[in-house]
Amino acid sequence: MDINKDARTELGEVGEFGLIERLGKNFGLKNPSSVKGIGDDAAVIDAGDKYLLLSTDFLVEGIHFDLSYVPLKHLGYKAVSVNVSDIAAMNGIPQQITVSLAISNRFSVEALEELYEGIRLACDDYQVDLVGGDTTSSLSGLVISVSVVGAAEKDKVVYRNTAKEGDVVCVTGDLGAAYLGLQILEREKQVFMANPEMQPKMEGKEYLIQRQLRPQARMDIIHILREVGLVPTSMMDISDGLASELFHICTQSNVGVTIYEDKLPKDEEVSQTAYEFKIDTTTCMLNGGEDYELLFTVSQEEFEKIKKEPDILPVGVIRAKEEGMTLYSKGGKIHDLQAQGWVHFKDNQ
């Protein structure tokens, strides 16, 4: 079949989000149980008493991971974390996952058992059950597809498109570490390839590397929000970088935002390593992806309930749409926020 016939638009021209929008545009929702379709961290399904949440993520060898430095056990753990994080992002509790693998004959059964050991550890940590999947050959490499089902009371599900002007913008944990962890792993791979005798220099970088290899979904924050009785006005997980996620929330909620540079949650190891790599620390925190922290908005009154939580930090405020998306720098200057995020298709061209 000629897949090149007639007009040809390259994938790189439309980008990942443009592609999803274009492919999904002729699909309406027919079932009354389909509460929310494409466009949030998870789909929302009316199951009677409560809502079920459904999300799915691909991890593709050579695109999302490099087995020359990613241990299979960590990869298994991460595959579950990134999916659980999507359920957290909806303010839900994860329950079940399915794991599908396409595998080349390069992998032994023992290697897959390593991968599943990581999946099992994550299932224990997040209290989710592995309930199914599919296992098949691939002609090259490893592809992992995980789907996750979560649940939430109907009045607790939090979307991206409901941030309100005046809301406090909160971020959990710290940002930029996973991105710098990747830079270190890539650097050491290059060093090793040039000279296999060289010992990798990873001392003092353990936190960054762990953030890249074995991220944690912030279910602890979801439980804190329940304990203090707070339902955010909007929420997402930070997988593609804070600026990119703010772009989604602002666009879908029809609002603007101001982020204060001096409020961004900076880890000391991140600052030092950014300096070492000659990258601006703020850029790492704004545009480095894969931290799987949570970004959410709450009203000023509701913020009182969490202002003493050490792992939740206010970093900005939701503005009117006309005020745009801006960064208020340490020097008192106002910059436009650039929502670049990861553009997988460009990486691969």
Place this chain on the structure above:
Amino acid sequence: MDINKDARTELGEVGEFGLIERLGKNFGLKNPSSVKGIGDDAAVIDAGDKYLLLSTDFLVEGIHFDLSYVPLKHLGYKAVSVNVSDIAAMNGIPQQITVSLAISNRFSVEALEELYEGIRLACDDYQVDLVGGDTTSSLSGLVISVSVVGAAEKDKVVYRNTAKEGDVVCVTGDLGAAYLGLQILEREKQVFMANPEMQPKMEGKEYLIQRQLRPQARMDIIHILREVGLVPTSMMDISDGLASELFHICTQSNVGVTIYEDKLPKDEEVSQTAYEFKIDTTTCMLNGGEDYELLFTVSQEEFEKIKKEPDILPVGVIRAKEEGMTLYSKGGKIHDLQAQGWVHFKDNQ
């Protein structure tokens, strides 16, 4: 990382079912909402009033489809059908799907729109909603992962492990056509590769080719079962071939079975084409996969409710385990049933 270290068991040594069993063995079910995990056509999740069903399937280029003769629109339709079929196999109604793609840059946006047109047609036919997915690059080829959510009243879900001695074994539609459709497409591909001037010989084979390229999930049968008020004692869909599926039902239900060769649902085009390819027609019907018909068992009394349905045929009877799995041939001889099915890992070695 050395994925070859220590003991190495090749994937081909354990096979697909052995692999799933081995990888899943350390996973228990922790959540009370996890009613049924690995081991049936779909997982079963307690959603309060009813059960939700969850299943997922991979379609991998070069393993499951060959784009030199599979039109992308048909491929999209088939990707939905095979998943909906898993929900039908549990006696459920499909509601939502997610579609994830890993795509190389060889594909244009227009090619993916063709694929999604097929997905959209299937969503219309099966009344399911596309509610999410993930889109990413691959280094080579196209990988499609579809997950499906269905629903069923709690007393209507049908498993594989509940067939009873004396039950009538029923099959829907006819068998073997999709397998022969694949043989024809492969033959014409070889002819074309040897001589691109040759016209493909597909006249009179339209039914077989359609069964291979665009299979239908038998939701019509599920609706008939509801109308006549019949809940089968056990059910599966026939994706890997009748003999292989009977093996699953008998093993899991701890029973045996006798299939009557003269009762197998034979299509005239299947007989003629099997003859042409010098393959035994019965072998096609027993071991040819991908028909996506339903296999189910009902008690003799309940069978009365469906005995006049033209598309449901009794083909055998469930026996005690000690009697094994046998085929009663037209000549009156008794043969052991061989459960070969598709062994993807062997195909790829």
